[in-house]
Amino acid sequence: MGRVIGFELNSQEPEKAAEFYSKVFGWEISEPHWDYWSVMTGDTVKSGINGGIAKGPDDYSQGIRIQIEVDSIDEAISTAKRNGAKVIRGKMEFDAFYLAYLEDPVKLGIGLIQKK
Template identity: 35%
Template sequence: MNRVVHFEIQAENPERAASFYREVFGWQIDEWLIPKVKIKDENRYWQVTTGSEAEPGINGGLVFRRGPPPAEGQSVNSFICTIEVPDLDEHIDRVIRAGGRVAVPKMPIMGVGWLAYCLDSEKNIFGMMQTDEMAQ
């Protein structure tokens, strides 16, 4: 099988997006710098580390958006990444405090857990899931 091995988050303001994801999920996000090479803004790249290499999951990147952000109410035309969290309500609060918002409120996925979709500081949609086999 072919596995997802990397993701990229597009942002109008990568520094703002990096701050959002650091605050909400505690991710390590560092700009990838090449010594003695001047990189144009649109080609700058931030590496995103989401956890220890010993844990399941993937790491990714953060890049400048190369077009307009999704319009309000526009249907989603992308892959949506869902992040597992230990407490969905707490992480929804973190999203709001960090400048994001809830796109689809918390809902049960029977026998699996609780799911919500949010928008980050750049209006990108992502999911958050709290495992709970008793969810109804």
């Protein structure tokens, strides 16, 4: 079962978004790394789903994507495509995980994450 493990808020003004969410909700927002600000929405006492704020890329300039953890990103991409999804960005490798971005059949953006 794929579990929602994070979110990504995409904006063409990520600094402004980071300031807003920090001031309004008290989110802890890190310094940017590759136009991506990590966000912590909870702590060990009061849990929450963490995520990030990003400068939206050309293929998703603004909007919210949930991040879904999967056991096999290759299988999840294949199954999603068979069920009407469009691959926006194929499997990308990072230090601790693989990531892909898809658009579901009703054009909602999702991210798939497989931890290494």
